[in-house]
Amino acid sequence: MGIRGLILATFFSTSVLAEPNFFDFEGLVDTIRRNDIRTIEDLLGHLPDHMLRDPVLMGKSLSVQPATSLNPRVLLSNRDSSLIITFNGDPSLVDDRDPNTGERQPHLNPYYKLEVMQFRKDRRSFEFREIRFSPTGMPPIISEKTQPSA
Numbered sequence: 001m002g003i004r005g006l007i008l009a010t011f012f013s014t015s016v017l018a019e020p021n022f023f024d025f026e027g028l029v030d031t032i033r034r035n036d037i038r039t040i041e042d043l044l045g046h047l048p049d050h051m052l053r054d055p056v057l058m059g060k061s062l063s064v065q066p067a068t069s070l071n072p073r074v075l076l077s078n079r080d081s082s083l084i085i086t087f088n089g090d091p092s093l094v095d096d097r098d099p100n101t102g103e104r105q106p107h108l109n110p111y112y113k114l115e116v117m118q119f120r121k122d123r124r125s126f127e128f129r130e131i132r133f134s135p136t137g138m139p140p141i142i143s144e145k146t147q148p149s150a
Helices: 003-012 025-034 040-044
Strands: 056-058 073-077 083-087 113-120 125-132
Touching: 025 083, 025 113, 025 125
Parallel strands: none
Antiparallel strands: 056 073, 073 083, 083 113, 113 125
16 A cells, blocks of 8 residues: 555544543553554554644655655644654665665665654653664664754
8 A cells, every 4th residue: 555545544544542632752652562563554543533634745855754746754743743753655765775785674764764753841842763663573663762952
């Protein structure tokens, strides 16, 4: 299924979660762990409905997640945009071969990476993380938080 079909299917599906008043990074991680989620596609079916209502689709991107008009970079946010998650829709947009050996290294492909930005109102700061899903179906790896340098 292409990214457009994935977004449309997700948009029109009913989330299995009750609609929370607030959804943050901790809720995202809890959702992944509680439901044993192994892919970004599976995660989309478990997000609160409000995160799927107004996706931003970027046909061009200068981030590590490349995009085209047919396979855009997708940005989803919670109600107050304090949590933003992003992903792209086509693993072939990146050459994941090792430049020295020519071997494919799909685990390095940004297609399998969910970028996460959380604004912490109480600290007035942003936290950036990534959740790296495995092309082989292993449990995702959740990075430690980083903060942007000034």
